[in-house]
Amino acid sequence: MSALLEVRGLRKRFGGLVATDDVSFEVAQGEIVGLIGPNGAGKTTIFNQLSGLIRPDAGRIVFDGTSLVGMSAHRICRSGVVKTFQNVASFGDMTVLENATVGGLARVGLAEARERAHAAIDRVGLAGREEVMAAELSLPEKARLELARALATRPRMMLLDEAMATLTPQEQREIVALVRELRGEGITFLVIEHHMKTIMSMCERILVLNFGQLIASGTPAEVSRDPKVVTAYLGSSVQEAE
Numbered sequence: 001m002s003a004l005l006e007v008r009g010l011r012k013r014f015g016g017l018v019a020t021d022d023v024s025f026e027v028a029q030g031e032i033v034g035l036i037g038p039n040g041a042g043k044t045t046i047f048n049q050l051s052g053l054i055r056p057d058a059g060r061i062v063f064d065g066t067s068l069v070g071m072s073a074h075r076i077c078r079s080g081v082v083k084t085f086q087n088v089a090s091f092g093d094m095t096v097l098e099n100a101t102v103g104g105l106a107r108v109g110l111a112e113a114r115e116r117a118h119a120a121i122d123r124v125g126l127a128g129r130e131e132v133m134a135a136e137l138s139l140p141e142k143a144r145l146e147l148a149r150a151l152a153t154r155p156r157m158m159l160l161d162e163a164m165a166t167l168t169p170q171e172q173r174e175i176v177a178l179v180r181e182l183r184g185e186g187i188t189f190l191v192i193e194h195h196m197k198t199i200m201s202m203c204e205r206i207l208v209l210n211f212g213q214l215i216a217s218g219t220p221a222e223v224s225r226d227p228k229v230v231t232a233y234l235g236s237s238v239q240e241a242e
């Protein structure tokens with residue numbers, strides 16, 4: 001298996017805090033991999049390094065043979081890696097179409113970006129909502145808009161940071177179904193999610209982070225019975241931790 005994404009020895013300190021502590025993992029083309037861990041474990045910090053928002057202190061990030069370390073966020077996006085934001089980040093005073101177009105503009109000019117935005121809006125099930133202000137959308141529609149904005153960049157790999165945090169279980173299942181379809185169309189996913197049932201049902205493989213360190217990785221069944229993982233979740237059953 002040659003990895004699409006290879007992360008080796010990734011480190012990031014914030015003052016005295018080691019937020020990413022020698023983290024190594026790989027993601028193969030077409031996988032849906034989960035990244036879980038308690039609050040403050042360092043999940044978003046890993047995404048921020050992968051997407052170029054912050055620069056690692058040490059380590060390698062190689063995407064499809066190209067090193068991403070030191071590349072601008074813009075170039076990383078153009079190379080095919082896109083991240084959604086943990087807190088729904090749509091511009092509320094812009095329309096659905098304008099929001100999705102912002103995604104497209106990361107890679108192409110306005111006319112083409114609008115075309116890509118329309119395609120992405122259709123793909124996530126928001127057709128007919130193009131001219132609605134993002135602030136007027138329901139929570140599941142906002143989550144879909146985040147996906148549309150990312151999709152409009154024509155990514156090869158999507159990093160989803162709690163894209164389903166505000167959704168009901170049924171709404172989450174619908175997003176999971178959409179993610180599976182997109183994976184079938186060639187997009188690889190790395191997903192941060194606190195809803196355990198959702199992430200366990202969504203991913204073939206789960207990485208578990210605690211205090212900046214990767215403490216386990218394996219299938220959902222393997223990690224949920226791993227004593228280190230259970231301890232990290234303060235003794236609660238991982239299956240039940242929501």
Ligand SMILES: Nc1ncnc2c1ncn2[C@@H]1O[C@H](COP(=O)(O)OP(=O)(O)OP(=O)(O)O)[C@@H](O)[C@H]1O
Pocket residue numbers: 014017019037038039040041042043044045046086
């Ligand atoms: N820019 C920053 N400056 C200083 N400390 C930071 C910065 N970003 C994150 N941290 C700290 O790094 C640690 C990891 O934060 P991070 O946001 O990556 O956690 P997380 O696993 O995404 O948590 P959550 O589940 O709550 O979203 C936390 O202790 C956080 O306070």
Ligand SMILES: [Mg+2]
Pocket residue numbers: 043044045086
């Ligand atoms: Mg986070």
